[in-house]
Ligand code: HEC
Ligand code: HEC
Ligand code: HEC
């Protein structure tokens with residue numbers, strides 16, 4: 001068979017397009033399969049050792065700073081304006097300041113939160129935010145052990161050496177509308193990473209991870225019409241959230257469910273219970289800590305003239321909030337379960353609700 005130029009070009013195009021699809025959608029072997037339930041139920045986890053290696057490199061916990069003896073005066077006695085960490089010995093207090101600088105603002109240093117001429121002043125908004133973040137982190141470690149166990153979290157779990165955690169979400173309920181037939185797309189059909197590049201609703205966070213959440217259900221226990229029966233919307237959001245949970249932990253659905261009966265708790269793995277607490281914990285973080293700090297971030301000079309360009313608020317004006325990826329970043333236990341928090345008494349101070 002002889003091809004003319006036009007046919008050759010078209011054929012080359014087809015071959016290239018085919019290769020592009022194969023490269024971007026298929027995973028290069030080897031793929032490992034691990035059995036996660038009884039034999040024959042298909043509860044399997046797929047993993048790829050090559051990708052796991054890259055993942056491991058990105059999720060190393062930093063070394064803890066050498067511990068210090070608990071001697072000397074308390075920070076609350078020595079300093080002028082210590083409202084949360086007052087019971088720490090002064091050496092432990094200094095060690096804590098060094099640690100949060102490394103975790104949150106290593107490039108900017110102490111002055112990211114302080115006026116160097118008056119360390120006691122609260123004039124820099126990041127200091128006010130950081131004080132609340134101390135309370136939040138301690139609450140996670142002392143009140144949410146049903147989720148974080150003894151592993152706990154530090155500022156680094158979310159921040160990873162930068163002032164704004166890389167993985168966050170903000171409301172995305174009103175996308176620019178398209179014209180014609182695609183108008184009224186109900187926040188979906190525009191594949192986004194937030195829901196694993198599916199066409200599911202790409203903001204399952206606003207309905208599920210804030211203060212007055214909808215029910216994460218696809219099956220009702222009553223008869224229509226009844227407000228307790230989930231509709232199409234709840235169902236789509238539920239699958240959207242499940243895609244988010246799976247991708248942020250780097251696991252398949254069967255890490256938590258037996259897919260013959262998604263809703264049955266008896267047939268689910270213990271990890272599903274941990275995830276259930278995780279959802280409640282994330283709501284607590286967003287509703288009681290992050291969102292109330294919104295006025296602080298409004299004070300941040302957004303935009304080119306005002307300093308750092310990186311915005312602190314979403315495009316609907318809400319704060320940048322937490323979801324599963326903020327901590328997990330692709331692995332089933334953040335930082336592979338490195339237990340950093342126990343080395344920092346400042347992060348274990350019991351909090352009142
Ligand atoms: C991410 C924000 C942040 C960074 C970075 C930071 N601090 Fe602080 N610092 C705070 C907060 C919040 C308090 C108040 C704690 C409280 O109220 O319990 C504080 C309080 C202090 C105080 C007590 C001042 C007083 O008289 O009340 C000193 C001293 C201090 N920090 C030193 C440092 C040093 C030194 C560094 C750099 C190694 C540093 N801080 C980096 C947030 C920060
Ligand atoms: C559960 C995740 C999480 C943990 C743990 C956490 N933070 Fe944050 N923090 C966030 C998010 C999300 C933002 C960004 C919010 C925004 O910009 O709207 C933030 C913002 C901040 C900011 C403001 C930065 C800026 O430039 O505006 C400071 C300062 C900060 N955190 C300090 C801390 C400190 C100190 C700790 C540990 C005591 C800590 N954070 C623990 C999630 C977390
Ligand atoms: C990390 C654990 C975890 C993973 C992974 C996970 N789920 Fe879920 N799933 C849950 C939890 C927890 C709930 C219940 C949420 C609640 O009640 O707050 C749930 C609820 C559901 C429901 C609603 C059941 C009902 O009673 O109506 C469906 C359907 C579902 N998941 C499907 C999936 C699918 C499909 C995947 C994979 C794309 C998946 N899940 C991945 C933990 C998980």
Ligand code: HEC
Pocket residue numbers: 140147148149150151152153157245249271272274275276278279282322323324325326327328332333334337
């Ligand atoms: C504030 C940080 C943080 C956030 C946010 C977070 N997790 Fe976790 N999660 C942890 C830590 C820490 C552990 C490890 C606990 C342990 O050592 O068993 C963990 C463990 C888990 C496990 C158990 C894994 C296993 O191998 O046993 C599941 C499942 C899980 N998280 C699901 C979720 C889901 C789903 C979300 C979002 C709704 C979420 N997490 C949000 C910190 C977080």
